Amino acid sequence: MRLVGSAGVTSLPRRKDEADQPWSRRLPECAKVFYDAGAKLVLCGRNKESLEELITELTASQANKVQTHRPYVVAFDLTDFGAIAAAASKILQCFGHVDVLINNAGISYRGTIVDTTIDVDKTVMETNYFGPVALTKVFCLQVETGGLNPALLPDMITRRQGHIVAISSIQGRISIPFRSAYAASKHATQAFFDCLRAEMEQYEILVTVISPGYIHTNLSLNALTANGSRYGVMDTTTAQGRSPVEVAQDVLNAVRRKKKDVILADLLPSLAIYLRTLAPGLFFRLMASRARKEQKSKNS
Ligand SMILES: NC(=O)C1=CN([C@@H]2O[C@H](COP(=O)(O)OP(=O)(O)OC[C@H]3O[C@@H](n4cnc5c(N)ncnc54)[C@H](OP(=O)(O)O)[C@@H]3O)[C@@H](O)[C@H]2O)C=CC1
Numbered sequence: 001m002r003l004v005g006s007a008g009v010t011s012l013p014r015r016k017d018e019a020d021q022p023w024s025r026r027l028p029e030c031a032k033v034f035y036d037a038g039a040k041l042v043l044c045g046r047n048k049e050s051l052e053e054l055i056t057e058l059t060a061s062q063a064n065k066v067q068t069h070r071p072y073v074v075a076f077d078l079t080d081f082g083a084i085a086a087a088a089s090k091i092l093q094c095f096g097h098v099d100v101l102i103n104n105a106g107i108s109y110r111g112t113i114v115d116t117t118i119d120v121d122k123t124v125m126e127t128n129y130f131g132p133v134a135l136t137k138v139f140c141l142q143v144e145t146g147g148l149n150p151a152l153l154p155d156m157i158t159r160r161q162g163h164i165v166a167i168s169s170i171q172g173r174i175s176i177p178f179r180s181a182y183a184a185s186k187h188a189t190q191a192f193f194d195c196l197r198a199e200m201e202q203y204e205i206l207v208t209v210i211s212p213g214y215i216h217t218n219l220s221l222n223a224l225t226a227n228g229s230r231y232g233v234m235d236t237t238t239a240q241g242r243s244p245v246e247v248a249q250d251v252l253n254a255v256r257r258k259k260k261d262v263i264l265a266d267l268l269p270s271l272a273i274y275l276r277t278l279a280p281g282l283f284f285r286l287m288a289s290r291a292r293k294e295q296k297s298k299n300s
């Protein structure tokens with residue numbers, strides 16, 4: 001099975017003769033669990049060297065129970081739509097098709113709406129929403145391929161087979177203060193991929209949206225601030241988040257079990273989603289109070 005991860009595309013072997021294809025990345029732990037499960041990975045990201053280091057790490061492990069496959073690297077920036085088409089062309093020329101696309105790359109944000117430049121809103125939206133949408137259209141729907149020879153692109157619809165995964169967030173379900181651009185991009189992701197699921201069911205293409213709570217990664221360090229600079233702080237919520245290894249295993253399980261929509265979070269965020277639906281007035285009051293408190297502690 002061929003997988004591309006985003007960045008990334010991937011696939012898990014279903015039959016012996018299918019055990020020969022790609023996916024792509026991030027979390028590196030996601031790459032690891034899929035690699036260890038025998039998937040043929042296409043690792044995608046902006047930094048070719050770090051992706052190649054990841055391959056060295058992955059292939060160094062000798063302890064695999066199943067046959068593993070050396071991953072393939074395609075480096076591109078998700079905000080560069082021309083680069084997405086070129087990357088897709090390269091991947092499809094090498095592997096013919098992709099079985100599983102994992103849209104995992106993302107960027108977060110911290111800031112007040114009044115202070116935030118529209119360029120920051122656009123960058124977060126392009127990375128978290130338009131990039132995954134463009135990548136999905138290339139592999140699933142075979143559009144915007146930038147002059148590729150369509151004969152090279154047996155797309156998921158024609159094959160009546162494929163699985164698109166979007167890594168969203170709890171913030172795709174609820175908006176919390178000082179995360180406007182991030183929460184908006186994740187709400188848009190949830191909406192787009194819910195529509196895609198409905199439209200693709202007739203072609204037997206699966207769509208999974210995964211909404212995790214906090215995970216201990218570099219997300220807060222890499223977050224953009226109101227003026228576009230890097231936030232550079234490991235927030236306590238991030239540091240105390242779930243282990244990326246466990247989350248990656250949950251992503252693999254969701255793909256294997258063909259889950260449509262998965263929330264990977266503790267009780268409080270899950271309750272918050274219900275509260276937003278069942279008692280929105282109360283939820284809005286709680287969020288306003290949270291905004292006032294956070295603002296006050298920043299100003300003091
Ligand atoms: N950590 C958390 O608490 C949570 C994370 N998530 C989601 O998980 C996903 C993975 O984030 P996480 O691993 O936590 O954060 P990290 O910041 O550790 O990783 C982000 C990844 O996204 C890639 N990326 C960012 N911008 C681009 C771009 N323009 N083009 C290509 N690749 C890009 C980065 O690649 P590069 O090496 O090129 O920088 C990096 O691999 C995100 O979608 C995030 O929203 C969801 C809920 C909670």
Ligand SMILES: CCCCCCCCCCCCCCCC(=O)OCC(=O)COP(=O)(O)O
Pocket residue numbers: 108109169170171176179182212213214219220223235237238265268269271272275286
């Ligand atoms: C019936 C009682 C219900 C009580 C509900 C009270 C409301 C509590 C609010 C809880 C908010 C949880 C926010 C969770 C946010 C989250 O998990 O985000 C995941 C991310 O994507 C993290 O990104 P970030 O950049 O923000 O670190």
